[in-house]
Amino acid sequence: MKPATIERLREAVDALGYRPDFAAQTLRTGRSSVVTAILPGSVTGFPTSTLAAAAEVAGEAGYHMEVAVVAGPSTVRAQRAAELLASGRSEGVLFLGDSPDGGVPAGYGSGAFVVFDQFDDKLRGVGQLADATPVADAISGLAEMGHRRFLHVAGPQDFVSARARRETFLATIAEHAADIEGLESAGVIVGDWSAQSGYDAVAQRQEIDFTAIIAANDVVATGAVRALAERGLRVPGDVSIVGWEDREMGRFMSPSLSTVAVDRRAQGRAAMLRLIALLRGEEAEQADVPVTRLIWRESTGRAPKFP
Amino acid sequence: MKPATIERLREAVDALGYRPDFAAQTLRTGRSSVVTAILPGSVTGFPTSTLAAAAEVAGEAGYHMEVAVVAGPSTVRAQRAAELLASGRSEGVLFLGDSPDGGVPAGYGSGAFVVFDQFDDKLRGVGQLADATPVADAISGLAEMGHRRFLHVAGPQDFVSARARRETFLATIAEHAADIEGLESAGVIVGDWSAQSGYDAVAQRQEIDFTAIIAANDVVATGAVRALAERGLRVPGDVSIVGWEDREMGRFMSPSLSTVAVDRRAQGRAAMLRLIALLRGEEAEQADVPVTRLIWRESTGRAPKFP
DNA sequence: CTGTTAGCGCATTCAT
C-alpha cells in the first residue's frame, strides 16, 4: 500500500474509533479464537496459578480462555467438550482437575483437546506433567538414611499423576530391593488427596511397621504426621515423611515438610502450549526445564536404631 | 405455533443437525454472552473454588466466563476491562484477586463490572464478602478466656478484606477496652498474607507482650506459631492464635488452628450473581446465608496466669 | 400464525 493510503486509513481509524468486531470476524472466518478449560464440578484443590498460567498463554496466542464447570462423571465432561467443539463455540478444550482413565471418547469434530497431566499421542509430555521421578529420588535418599520399610499413601488412582507416583514407588522399591538387604514396601494405601486419608492410613494401621511414608501430597502428609503424633511417635525421630506440592504452610509447620516442589505455572503453561500447538498443527515445543524438585526439610531424617 | 409445525420443525432440526451459531447470534444482537474474570498477573493464593463457582453461575445464566490474566498495576487491569467492554467482546467484568483502593476509573461504555469482595454502590454486599465480624467474635471469645493484649498481623491494606479486618480489630479492641480493665491492642503489623510475614512479626518483636494473635489467615498464623515455638513459647499455653480461611492443613497441624471458615464457593457465586443482576438491570438477590464461621480449635486457650 | 426479507461487520473474490 502507498504510505499516503496507509496514513489516510490510520486517520479514519482514529477519527471513527474503529475496532475490529470479534463476532463478525468469527462469523466470517469460522474460527472463534476461544479455547475452553473444563473443570469438574467438584474442584477443590486445583491451583489457580495453573489455570492462570494457561489463560496467560492462551491470551498471548490470541485466544480467549473460557472456563466451564461441568458436574458429573468424566463421560459427561467429555460430552460437553464434544458439544463445544462441534458447535464451533470453542476451538480447543483443556481438561483439568482430574484425568479419567478411560481417556476421551471420539467424535470431537474438528477441535483439539488436551487432558491436563496426560498427553495422549506417543505419551510425550508425561515426562513433564505427571513426572514421578522425585518419588524415586525420595526413596533413594531415605534408603541412604537407613530406612528399609516404606509406606505409600497414594492419591485416587483415576488421576494419572497419582497412578504414576504409585507405579514409580513400587518400581523403585523393587529395584532397590535387589541391592539393599531388607528394603521393601510396607504397602500402598489409596486415599483421596485429603488430610483425613493420611490420618486414617496411619491411625487405622494395626502396627507401625515402617519408618518412612511417601505421601500423595503435603495435605495427606500433614494428616499422617498428626496421626503419628497421636500414637506417640515422633517425626522424623520414629518415622520420616515426604509430601508433594511444597505448600507454603508445610514450610512453616513443625516439623517442616520434606516435599516435592511443583512448578504449577509451568504445568499450566505447558498444557496450554500443547493445546495451541495442536490447534495450529505445529509440534509443541518441549520445555526442558523440570517442573518438579525434591526438597529435604525437617520431616525426614535418619531411620531409628541406625548405627 | 401449531403442534404440527412444531413437530415439522423438530424433525428438520434433527435431520440437519441444526445448532444455533453463537457468532451469528452475537453479531446480530450485539450481545456476546461473555463475561470476563480479570486476574492479576501475580495470582497465587486465590482459590479455584471461588473462580469455579463464579463460572458455574455464569454458565447457568447463559453466559460464558472468560479468564484474562493481566499483569501490572490495577490501573492497567482497569484499562483492559474498559477495552473488553468497549469492544463488545465482553458484557461484564469481575475483578478478582485484589481490590485496589482507588476503585475503578470511569469510561466503561455500556458494560457492567463488579470488584470481588467490594461492592461499590451503597456498599451493599460488603457484609457478605468482606465481612470481618468474626474478628470481633474471636476477640470477645479470647477476652473471656482471660486475654488482655492482642496483636493483629494484618494483610496488605490495599485488599478490602484485609482493611475490613484491621478496622474491625481496632474497633472491637476499643469497644471492649471500655468494659474490661487492661484490655488493649499490642499493635497491628501489616504483612502480605505470607507465612514469612507471620513469622517475622513474631521473630522480630523485641518482647512478646501479648497473649493472643489475630492473624490475617491460616498461612500467616502458621508462620507465627513457628516463630513462637522457636522463641520457646507454646501455643496455646503462652499465646493463643486465630487464623482465617480454614485451610485443610490447619485442621491437622499441631496445634490445630482456630480459624474463620470462609465459604469460597458462596463468595464466587455471590459476586457473579451480582454481576449478572447488573447486566440484566435487576436487583441482586442478597443471600442471607453467612459466608464465614468462627471455629475454635487447639491453637486457642486460656490466657497464661489466669486464675 | 407463518413465510419472506434486510442487514449486523467482516474476509474474500473479482474488477478495475
Add this chain to the structure above:
DNA sequence: ATGAATGCGCTAACAG
C-alpha cells in the same frame, strides 16, 4: 493498488 460486491447465520420487522 484500490474499490465494489458477495455471503457467513442469525434476528427482527414486516407481509401475507
